[in-house]
Amino acid sequence: MNKITQKLGMLITALLLLPTLIYAKGAYDDVSKVNAMNKANICKIEETNIEYADLSDALAAVRNNQTIKLLQNINYTKVI
Numbered sequence: 001m002n003k004i005t006q007k008l009g010m011l012i013t014a015l016l017l018l019p020t021l022i023y024a025k026g027a028y029d030d031v032s033k034v035n036a037m038n039k040a041n042i043c044k045i046e047e048t049n050i051e052y053a054d055l056s057d058a059l060a061a062v063r064n065n066q067t068i069k070l071l072q073n074i075n076y077t078k079v080i
Helices: 002-039 053-061
Strands: 043-045 048-051 068-070
Touching: 043 053, 048 053, 053 068
Parallel strands: none
Antiparallel strands: 043 048, 043 068
16 A cells, blocks of 8 residues: 555544544533533632632632632642
8 A cells, every 4th residue: 555545544534533523522521511510619709700610710710909709618739
């Protein structure tokens, strides 16, 4: 089998698998959304009143001079 035929076969295989990969990513996103909905919000940014299920998400979203308020006791082991 020459290299062109081999590369063409690999390209066709990749194109045939692409819809499967796209569907799998969508299914993963749906599971992530369900997991996020099932978590109780543990903190919020006072100034925006947006609640977060994870302190890491709030830390990523908070801006200068904004306050994160904890809504319940948590164990946070990451460095802030």
